[in-house]
Amino acid sequence: MDLSTALFILAAIAAYLLWFSFISRSLTGPRVWPVLGSLPGLIQNSYRMHDWISDNLRACGGTYQTCTIAVPFLSRKQGLVTVTCDPKNMEHILKARFDNYPKGPIWQAAFHDLLGDGIFNTDGDTWLFQRKTAALEFTTRTLRQAMARWVSRAIKYRFCPILETAQLETRPVDLQDLLLRMTFDNICGLAFGKDPQTLSPGLPENSFAMAFDRATETTLQRFLLPQAIWKLKKLFRLGLEVSMGQSLEHIDGYLSDIINTRKHELASREQGGTPHDDLLSRFMKKKESYSDKFLQHVALNFILAGRDTSSVALSWFFWLVSQNPRVEEKIVTEICTVLMETRGNDVSEWVEEPLAFDEVDRLIYLKAALSETLRLYPSVPQDSKHVVSDDVLPTGTFVPAGSTITYSIYATGRMKFIWGEDCLKFKPERWLSADGKKYEVLDQYKFVAFNAGPRICLGKDLAYLQMKSIAAEVLLRHRLEVVPGHRVEQKMSLTLFMKYGLMMNVQPRELKPIVEKICKDNYEGIEKVAGVA
Numbered sequence: 001m002d003l004s005t006a007l008f009i010l011a012a013i014a015a016y017l018l019w020f021s022f023i024s025r026s027l028t029g030p031r032v033w034p035v036l037g038s039l040p041g042l043i044q045n046s047y048r049m050h051d052w053i054s055d056n057l058r059a060c061g062g063t064y065q066t067c068t069i070a071v072p073f074l075s076r077k078q079g080l081v082t083v084t085c086d087p088k089n090m091e092h093i094l095k096a097r098f099d100n101y102p103k104g105p106i107w108q109a110a111f112h113d114l115l116g117d118g119i120f121n122t123d124g125d126t127w128l129f130q131r132k133t134a135a136l137e138f139t140t141r142t143l144r145q146a147m148a149r150w151v152s153r154a155i156k157y158r159f160c161p162i163l164e165t166a167q168l169e170t171r172p173v174d175l176q177d178l179l180l181r182m183t184f185d186n187i188c189g190l191a192f193g194k195d196p197q198t199l200s201p202g203l204p205e206n207s208f209a210m211a212f213d214r215a216t217e218t219t220l221q222r223f224l225l226p227q228a229i230w231k232l233k234k235l236f237r238l239g240l241e242v243s244m245g246q247s248l249e250h251i252d253g254y255l256s257d258i259i260n261t262r263k264h265e266l267a268s269r270e271q272g273g274t275p276h277d278d279l280l281s282r283f284m285k286k287k288e289s290y291s292d293k294f295l296q297h298v299a300l301n302f303i304l305a306g307r308d309t310s311s312v313a314l315s316w317f318f319w320l321v322s323q324n325p326r327v328e329e330k331i332v333t334e335i336c337t338v339l340m341e342t343r344g345n346d347v348s349e350w351v352e353e354p355l356a357f358d359e360v361d362r363l364i365y366l367k368a369a370l371s372e373t374l375r376l377y378p379s380v381p382q383d384s385k386h387v388v389s390d391d392v393l394p395t396g397t398f399v400p401a402g403s404t405i406t407y408s409i410y411a412t413g414r415m416k417f418i419w420g421e422d423c424l425k426f427k428p429e430r431w432l433s434a435d436g437k438k439y440e441v442l443d444q445y446k447f448v449a450f451n452a453g454p455r456i457c458l459g460k461d462l463a464y465l466q467m468k469s470i471a472a473e474v475l476l477r478h479r480l481e482v483v484p485g486h487r488v489e490q491k492m493s494l495t496l497f498m499k500y501g502l503m504m505n506v507q508p509r510e511l512k513p514i515v516e517k518i519c520k521d522n523y524e525g526i527e528k529v530a531g532v533a
Contacts (some may be wrong), residue, residue: 029064054411062086085411087445094453104386112221177312193278211250309379316377349392352357368431374449381410
């Protein structure tokens with residue numbers, strides 16, 4: 001190497017270090033390294049990524065900026081990431097400047113093979129059309145009734161018998177797996193009217209469920225990897241990309257058969273055939289003529305949204321309740337109080353049929369406990385948006401066009417400046433009125449578990465209906481205890497799964513003492529009101 005070449009290299013290194021020093025001074029988040037950016041810190045904390053992000057946000061007052069790659073001319077746009085959990089910023093992103101923060105090309109490219117141009121993978125007019133069409137269906141009472149029927153059947157004939165068998169055999173169950181199977185069966189029934197029956201005795205494998213799982217896992221991995229890397233893996237069919245094509249082909253065939261069958265059934269209905277109230281049939285009955293591919297994407301988008309989110313939330317709920325006996329007692333007392341009013345004092349009659357959805361509606365404290373679970377353990381712990389035009393957030397942070405902005409829903413629930421000094425405490429009472437009789441809807445930008453703004457979850461009420469129904473039936477019949485030595489840890493993915501599942505022992509629930517206490521408290525309350533005591 002001659003002297004001029006060496007001097008050039010030294011000058012280039014000096015210029016880079018000078019540039020890097022200037023850039024890194026403007027970043028407020030975790031340490032940024034030359035070339036590698038914040039990647040070393042992310043890798044080091046990958047086992048606790050969401051808590052690491054929360055720590056960084058706590059140290060920076062709720063918003064920080066970092067770069068995922070420290071290369072000149074790239075970091076201002078492609079590499080720059082703004083991370084926030086401040087409700088003012090989230091309202092700005094999700095509502096006030098909604099059009100400036102779409103899902104963007106990185107998200108859409110990763111999810112396109114599975115979700116196509118479905119509602120969860122589109123922006124602009126395509127998204128708006130589907131949103132309006134779907135919103136009309138989700139506001140109907142019949143869809144809620146259909147969901148209640150699917151959930152009740154699954155609880156009565158599958159979920160509860162499996163738990164009862166485990167109780168009799170003193171055998172632990174992986175509750176997360178059971179809940180995933182149940183919500184998958186329910187959402188498939190609601191989406192296209194066919195039950196895959198993955199939650200059945202023996203827990204059988206289902207080819208559609210397996211293909212859907214493989215395609216989902218590959219899609220999530222794509223989103224977590226740099227775009228260039230996953231596209232190379234797709235091109236050369238490496239890793240999970242090997243089975244992606246086969247999985248998509250199987251999903252396509254399965255749904256095509258359902259759509260073709262449903263077309264014949266809907267046609268025969270005019271001659272007195274069986275009616276259908278699933279989402280797919282509702283879209284097919286509309287005056288507009290939708291392609292089969294569009295209808296497939298409608299079904300797949302809602303399965304993806306409705307399956308993992310509810311089951312993961314319930315897994316964390318049952319774990320938290322098992323760690324908080326006071327909360328568990330209050331939930332069971334509320335369930336018993338409602339059933340005493342609707343079904344009488346004979347507890348043997350309570351378990352003959354699952355709770356009707358008007359009974360489920362009255363479980364206010366249970367809903368508060370589920371909301372508190374989602375505050376601490378949101379099913380989707382964070383989300384990212386693409387920045388279309390230069391902007392300034394309400395907290396004063398400048399975000400350039402072409403960069404990425406991430407909002408941490410997980411961190412939002414763990415900030416003292418948002419939720420107070422007891423923000424890490426599992427406290428359902430924070431969702432109730434002062435007298436404890438009403439569920440209070442809090443600021444949606446403090447609680448973004450169901451998204452917020454124009455993209456707020458259409459199925460929010462259906463999710464609560466399903467979660468409350470399942471939780472009420474389980475806690476009415478059983479006490480659940482985590483198997484000693486079982487590790488409950490977060491799995492680092494787009495959905496907050498438990499890494500090792502949730503192994504629990506199933507114990508019988510003794511209701512008589514609770515009923516007697518309710519009767520005694522009510523009797524003493526009546527005496528006090530009457531002035532006797």
